[in-house]
Amino acid sequence: MENVRKRMDMELVSCNRRLQKLINRSTFKYCTTYSENLNAVTLEKKIINFCKPIYIGLAVLDISKSLMYDYHYNVMQKHYGDKIELMYTDTDSLVYYIQTNDFYEDLKNNNNLLERMDTSNLPENHPCYIAERKKIPGLFSDETDGLVMTEFCALRSKSYAYILNGKEKIKAKGIRKHVVKNHMTFSDHKKCLFEEKGENKRENVSIRSFNHQLTTIRTNKITYNNYDDKRVVLEDKVHTVAHGHYSLKKDELEDDWPELDEEGHNWTGEEKGLMRLLLRE
Template sequence: MENIEKRVNIKLVTHWENQGKALGAQDLIAKPQFHSLSIFSENLVAVQLRKTKLIYNKPIYLGFCILDISKTLMYDFHYNYMIKKFSKIKLLYTDTDSLIYHIFTNDFYTDIKPDLSSYFDTSDYDTNNIFEYPKLNKKKLGFFKDENNGKIMKEFVGLRSKMYAFNLENKTIAKAKGVNKCITKKMTMNSYKSSLFNKKVQYYSMLRFKSIKHTIFTQKLNKIGLSYNDTKRHILDNNIETLAWGHYKLR
């Protein structure tokens, strides 16, 4: 959804003083809504002016509604299905539309089999899968999908929002928002464990393309790749478990 407040008003001028009805750079800079300018050459200047009038013709409430409706669906699934279904379960990580659990049970796939048609999208499972799951609810809204398609998640480390890693049967999947894929491909579970247990902030060097005044160049950055400090949650003394800010145990 476009945020119209981010629209800018740019004037390209080739003269200092006014020429007829065309304002020159001198008058544009003198305007109260003047923001900044960029000089491209002796005869070309881009002047940015702040917007003095905005027409809110976009449904800006839509993003808020989508996030809140998603929360009701996620909470309903978590509290009214998973918590009631499994007596011993621990929520490890959640995002807008995903949940990662540690479930203590003998056979999770057998446990949920009677409820597949009500809660789960199994369309990505192989036709002859070992669980004997039928293909159901393909791409239907409100149904949950096993992203690993039956592959067992053996280990999980979550540091903060959109920064986690887990081991499957034959590979490691690492996620770190804002970090180039060529860097995350080299990250291991030990990288995440080291950050978590040793309280380390790990920096990584990466390259990116940047454009200033339409001149494209390569820039080398040294960014935080992994960090143990989750500012969106209260970290308990064991440095593993967290509580939401405002939790009654923090009062």
């Protein structure tokens, strides 16, 4: 959704007198010089017309979360119980590890699963194929087109790799396609995750335009980074918990203010816990 606050007025000026007038205005933002007698003056708008309902973006994200949570807890987890594990999630997608003989056989034999799926992308001879549900909002589709995902490795949001039908598939937001295709591998994802290499950089080559002058730029961009600030990664590097999870609170209290455990203080365990709580407040 467009942010109307960012709208600007721009005027091309070739007259020095007109240029000086625009620069003296209170709405003057900046000036770009193209030549001795041509300048582009950028001005902020005096009046902003809020004609774009930006709150729709917030509403859509909240509705999406409700739909995703309902599908995860009331459909998938309710059906599979402890035989299903959520490996990765995004705004509109879920990656599951399911312990079952045949997921599509489960779809075929359970209407509560099949009625929430859009199976129009499966082969026409597939037993779960239903063409009438194509692109219906609110239904989930199988992005693997019926193939089997054998391995999956996610480093952080928008950065993961998996092996599908023996072929590597890599998703890395913000990285050039030729870098993803020629320089990134699934094994490198696993090394970054488990061997604590931190971050790895690759050279990106791009053509940019500055003041209508084309320039070739070489930049080093992070391709692998195992730091995930959206979740708390546990010691096994596989499982994560949410920030503020109850299992973390005890460890956090023990790590804060270690001077309470120094020699010379006759604190009981209950007194130490109470003192830490008071200090945190």
